[in-house]
Amino acid sequence: MALSRLLNWRLHLLVVVISLLGEWIGILKIPLGPGTLLLLPLFYAFILAVLLNPHLFSGTKRFLPESVSQAATPLILISIMPFIARFGSTIGPAIDQIISAGPALVLQELGNLGTMLIALPVAVLVLKMGREAIGATYSIAREPNIAIISDKYGLKGPEGIGVMGVYVVGTMFGTLWFALMAGYLASMDLFDPRALAMACGVGSGSMVAACSGALAGAVPEMADDLLAFAGASNLLTYATGLYVSLFIALPVAEWLYRRLGGKPRVATSVGAMATGGDAEMVPTEARPEQDLGKTAVVLAVACLVGWVTNTINGASLGAALPGMIILYAMTLIGLVITRLAPFYLPSVAWVSLVSIVMTLPFFPGSEWFVAQLSAVNFLAIVTPVLAYAGLALSRREFFMFRQTGWKLIIVSLLVFTGTYVGSAIVAQVLL
Template identity: 85%
Template sequence: MPLSQLLNWRLHLLVVVLSLLSEWIGIVKIPLGPGTLLLLPLFYAFVLGVLLNPHLFAGTKRFLPESVSQAATPLILISIMPFIARFGSTIGPAIDQLISAGPALILQELGNLGTMLVALPVAVLVLKMGREAIGATYSIAREPNIAIISDKYGLKGPEGVGVMGVYVVGTMFGTLWFALMAGYLASLGWFDPRALAMACGVGSGSMVAACSGALAGAMPDLADDLLAFAGASNLLTYATGLYVSLFIALPVAEWLYRRLGGRRRAASTMGATADEDATDLTREERPETDLGKTAAVLAMACVVGWIANTINGASLIDALPGMIILYVMTLIGLVITRAAPFYLPGVAWVSLVSILMTLPFFPGSAWIVDQLAAVNFLAIVTPVLAYAGLALSRREFSMFRQTGWKLIIISLLVFTGTYVGSAVVAQILL
């Protein structure tokens, strides 16, 4: 995508306005039974972005062309990079606590099996779904999980329909569901806050951001520690999650499906669309591919986050050094991503760089941590959700309609089972 389109002033100005409005509304607490639901600024930013999406309402195209929506797509990944760096900066100062909780951080990944134990029986026995239930329930259905299903079954089959259905629902609502779950469970007091933070690491970057943000909003006194545990968990998930899904979760899903009496049913017409959508995923240009263009777009994303930070963070002057540090950390991480002899996602390298630079023995780490304190991690993730709402394409809206109410229910069960299962394992180990 041309640089001029990525730097479209309409897109970034709109995101600034939506972010400032969302931050001004602030955190809304809604009592619900014994607990409380937390509605965060990122929730409003996403909803407002969706409502202004030109692919949803034709009237929006008058002032927001579809090209602006298309330009928002790569901005999601690029704009979340500074948040990942801010995320990692909470890990370095808390390294001693993380080491002491090491076994819980590593083994809580097995809690992902709660995904299928909750959702698969409902899919097969209650909703009478066929083999699409395997693709839908064996994982949380992020990009690596799509690759596994594509390689083993193909995306035009029922398993592909299932995984892509959950992917679409997760793209549209997963972030918000994780935030609501985390905030509500935190208010109940049933779990150690560290266990809930570790469980946040099982999701995508935006899910982790929303989940940990909700926990920090519920327990502001523990915010830095909770971010550290969530960030470390997410980092370990990159190393172990793919293999747990491939060698444990998928075989268990197949076995359980057969034991529940599941049978093959014809895939819906969504298969072709799913295949096309996954192909688009593989074609998406990674940020490290063109570092010059990424550096320019990243600078714009940092400016947007810097302005959004003024409501609940610090003034522009006070936050400037911190935002520059996050920008530099992100670029270093992307350079390493491109130069490394083995592949590790850019967000993982960015996180590792920020962890290293904030470790107690790193030169100047105390000053770095002090400057980053002026950058509110929730404020800089709010624009990410605004970009996400604006970026939803006509295909994603179409796929969402085709998934039907069954896959929506299953998707929410998948997210719930994954999060609660991981939290239970972490709680036991802690």
């Protein structure tokens, strides 16, 4: 996408206004049964952005053209990079605590099997779903999980329909669901907050951001520690999650599906009709590290948006400026390493590693870095990410959301719940 389109002034101005409004509303706590439901600024930002999305209501196009929505798509990943850097900066100072909790961090990834243990029986026995239940429930359905299904079954088959259905639901509501679960469970005092933070790491970047942000809002006195554990967990998920999904989760899902009386796989594709014959469902945007010059400019704009948003619940523009510049530098260094590294690791992982190293106690200047970064509210800089995400939803995603139907919505929420709770239980036991 051309740089001029990514710098669409309407898009960034709208995101600033939406984010400032969300931050101004603040955190609302709603008593619900034995716990409390937390509504964060990122929740309002996402909902407001969806309501203003030109693909949802035709009348919106009069003042917000579809080009604004298209420009928002690559901004999601770029704008979340400074948050990932801020995330990593909490890991370095807490490295001793993280090492002491090492086994819990590594093995909680097995809690991902909770996706199918809860959701698959419901999908097959209650909702009478076919093999799409395998694709829908074997994982949390992020990009690497889609790649596994695509390679093994193809996205036009029932398994592909299942994984893409959960992907779309996750794109639209996954971040909010994780935030609501985390805040609610934290208020019930059933789990060690560190275990809940570790469980946040199983999701995508925006899910981790929303989940850990909710925990920090629920237990503010442990905010930095919880961010550190969630960030470390997410980093390990990048290293191990793909292999757990491929060699453990998918075979177990196949086995359990057969034991539940599921129908065998048919060789011909039965899923093309359900998607309208559209085989191009996996996002294929250019990675930020592929054009570092353009990314550097767009990243500067994203940091500017976060810097302004930070004024409501963070620090003044002057006080937060050094911290935002540090986050910008950390992010660029991570992207350069991603480009030059002889092996592939996602850019968010490299950015996180850079920020971790630069804030380790023995790294030169780490105390000053940590002090400057304390002026940047991690929740404030993730609120614009959700605003970009709400505006970026395309006509195809709205269409597929309607096509997947109520069954996949239920299954998706069970998948997210099973993943999070399962990982939290494993982490709790090991802690």
